[in-house]
Amino acid sequence: MNSKQLDSIPPTNPVNLTNDLTLSPRINLLLSIYRSDTSVSPLDEWKLKNSLIDFLKSSFSYPINLPEEDLLIRRFKDLKKRKREDPIALCSIFIRDLGFVVSSAKKLKGSDDSEDELLEKKFLDWRNVLVEKMDGLEVNLEGVKFRVCASLPVSDDFQLMKKNWEEFYAFGSGNYSRGTKKEPDTIILRGLPSRWFAETRVSSKPSMLVTHTIFSTFGKIRNLNVAKDDDLGKDTNADDEDLISGLQCKVVVQFEQYKEFYNAMKVLCGRSLQKDGSRMKADYEVTWDKDGFFQSSWRHTQDNRNDGPRHRSYSSRYSPEDVRSKRYKE
Structure with a gap:
């Protein structure tokens, strides 16, 4: 694949690599979850997930379907030691089905931009809209209120x-x-x-x-x-x-x-x-x-x-002998 081909790939398209690997497009949002009332009730992760998934599905001109496994929640440890203005959890949302971006780009056909340029423009527009709509979102989980701050990872x-x-x-x-x-x-x-x-x-x-x-x-x-x-x-x-x-x-x-x-x-x-x-x-x-x-x-x-012969110089770029074995969750 030459540089011209790489430069023209829209952000909604996958990119095939060697070794049976593929780069798959997605939108990643980072959410910080804060308390917005005086409650000290623990965060119900299941209810928060369902609330955010329902929001994405019903709050935009195109429904955004998010599988549960693509919304990851990490609660902070030692919440009792954290200040009230500190977040109590972090969320990562991975939107992998970008059909809504492609559908909205098709409506702009006939403009002076090429199809790839339209896809890139709509991808960036949708990403900005997602951040704007989710930033400051108030979530009410059966009377317990939380506030969401949204951003893009750098x-x-x-x-x-x-x-x-x-x-x-x-x-x-x-x-x-x-x-x-x-x-x-x-x-x-x-x-x-x-x-x-x-x-x-x-x-x-x-x-x-x-x-x-x-x-x-x-x-x-x-x-x-x-x-x-x-x-x-x-x-x-x-x-x-x-x-x-x-x-x-x-x-x-x-x-x-x-x-x-x-x-x-x-x-x-x-x-x-x-x-x-x-x-x-x-x-x-x-x-x-x-x-x-x-x-x-x-x-x-x-x-x-x-430093002389008493110091060894290591040329190995990778030395995993001391790594304890882990297994992937698939």
Whole structure:
């Protein structure tokens, strides 16, 4: 797949990769749940799920059907220690059936925009409408009232990330150097299923060769790093046991050209990873590298070499021997 084809793929279309993998489109919303009355009754997750699912189905010009498994709720631990103005739970909504976007785009046929441009426009419009309608929503669960704050995850907002890296290289520490315009070229992905990047019937650990083949779909790769990623989601005090359902890996990809990086970022944003024959959907996080990952790794290797023979220099990119075995929930 060439760069022109990647650049023109609308956000409602799946993207086929190698190794039986597919990037499936979806809209992801993050909801923070707050109390809006003086009640101290515990949050009924089942009632909250049903209320939000009914709202999506009945509050828009096109019904939005959301399976129960695509609405994840994480309650915070130690609620008694939290301030009243703090959220009591976090929700993640994954809208995978985007037929309502396609239907609304068809009504605009005949305009000067191409079909792909219409789909992208309506996708962005619908995503904004969903955030606006759900942000500030009051939910009454049999007399117990809650308030919803809605937002998009940063890793799903390509235009925001693009604005961030342009400002970073224009005004921040990554600005012009020796008269040459600097641009990002490295993508960081977290929460990828390790076994999907492994050699079939050889190992469950991710393979550099398989990973390189998969991401070469987007262009020529300069550097690649694969590492275990067991800490994803553990930086909050939310109960996240259901989110980390198995061994995951972190992949850092440096492309040869900015255009390849740009197309890969655009395609990876707003999609989930699926594998033929598996019901699991990997809702990874994607961002761009502003810390010079590979430059730091190179400096660290050089420092180890300069320290003399008493220090070992490790060339392995992935060392999962100390990882305890987990199983995916499929």
